[in-house]
Amino acid sequence: MQSKRFRTGRVYAALGLLFAALSLAPSLHAASGMGDAANGKIRSQAEQCQECHGEAGLGTAEHYPKLAGQWAGYIRKQLGDFQSGARKSEIMNAMASDLSPRDIADIAAYFSSAPRWSGEEDNFSAAGRALYLNGDPSRALPACASCHGEKGAGADTGAGPIPALAGQRESYLINQLNAFKADDRANSPGAVMNEIAHRLSISEIAALAHYVSGPRAME
Ligand code: HEC
Ligand code: HEC
Structure with a gap:
């Protein structure tokens, strides 16, 4: 209230x-x-x-x-x-x-x-970018961009707000994706982030976090 x-x-x-x-x-x-x-x-x-x-x-x-x-x-x-x-x-x-x-x-x-953060220096990963923008239909992995937006800006959707990601700190992103994967974090609506993170490998999590934390994710 x-x-x-x-x-x-x-x-x-x-x-x-x-x-x-x-x-x-x-x-x-x-x-x-x-x-x-x-x-x-x-x-x-x-x-x-x-x-x-x-x-x-x-x-x-x-x-x-x-x-x-x-x-x-x-x-x-x-x-x-x-x-x-x-x-x-x-x-x-x-x-x-x-x-x-x-x-x-x-x-x-x-x-x-407060004025929005900028990206972390020149972090970039081509593999992370591809996964972020396209997902992987062969394993029913949705594009991150389909919810978080192409530029990682998220959205205030009311009941299930979607966080802005682009430019967020790389180690924080890795920690959260690992926590969703291990079900240590389980507060996303309908466990959507757990479902997604279960399908990500450790190296994909690293690539995604490296891409998302960089300034080019916001372009
Ligand atoms: C179906 C929509 C959807 C898709 C697709 C999706 N997310 Fe999310 N994501 C969410 C929602 C909603 C939350 C917020 C969960 C909550 O309420 O705590 C979230 C939270 C997160 C967080 C935590 C952010 C923070 O500030 O703690 C990360 C990191 C994240 N998502 C990364 C990803 C990545 C990487 C992908 C693609 C592999 C992805 N998401 C795909 C909806 C989605
Ligand atoms: C001692 C350090 C510390 C202090 C003090 C602290 N935080 Fe945090 N905060 C953290 C850490 C670490 C996390 C990530 C937790 C996790 O791993 O899930 C976090 C996460 C958050 C998040 C979630 C961000 C996201 O993207 O999902 C919010 C919101 C937040 N803090 C707000 C606050 C507020 C408001 C206060 C004061 C009442 C506060 N914090 C005090 C360390 C701190």
Whole structure:
């Protein structure tokens, strides 16, 4: 449930931020956030989120995911899943446990309205690109692009938001695909990512992560 206070007191602040965001950067997803981004900035600092995910949501180490410009609906879903235990991570289950619904909405609005990350240097893999764009019909492996988009931008589809992937950190992507493959992460709708990752070999996961993390995945 989004807070009712948003609808009354915070509409003007949100509109102001929306305009500021739209005029600053082309790839922002601020429009999808339903929280108060200014308060989210304060709360994400107070809750120490920024220590690992960075002040601007760019992540401070290889295994900390970038959040800047990620869809707000996806961030909210993940924080809810960490709270309920549907997604397991020792760190994040603890970090999310005390967040109120309002904190979740505001923090998601803040990170999603931060300028979107760029790709990791010159990472590229031709094999990863082919698999990402075409999948492999011979083993019923769908193209990643069919859901995550050709440029890896994802989509805020409401109930089952699809994360932006392109330019995300390579080791984080490898960790997540391995976790889906091993069923250690099992929070995707209808277990769709588990079904897909079961069919990927370790070297395909490496090739996909190398391609997806690079700037050319966004072109
Ligand atoms: C000590 C480091 C650390 C802190 C502090 C931390 N995180 Fe995380 N966060 C992580 C790691 C590591 C992961 C990846 C977990 C996994 O392996 O699934 C993660 C994952 C996430 C994700 C999922 C991203 C995705 O692409 O699916 C979100 C959202 C998130 N954190 C938000 C937060 C918020 C909000 C806070 C503050 C309340 C916070 N984090 C504090 C380390 C941290
Ligand atoms: C049928 C749609 C669909 C297809 C096809 C698909 N994905 Fe996903 N993917 C999703 C959804 C939905 C999620 C979010 C799951 C959740 O709610 O936690 C996701 C999550 C992910 C994540 C976790 C991102 C993060 O920030 O934690 C990675 C990595 C990923 N997918 C990679 C891939 C790759 C690589 C392929 C192709 C081999 C692929 N996906 C194909 C729908 C899809």
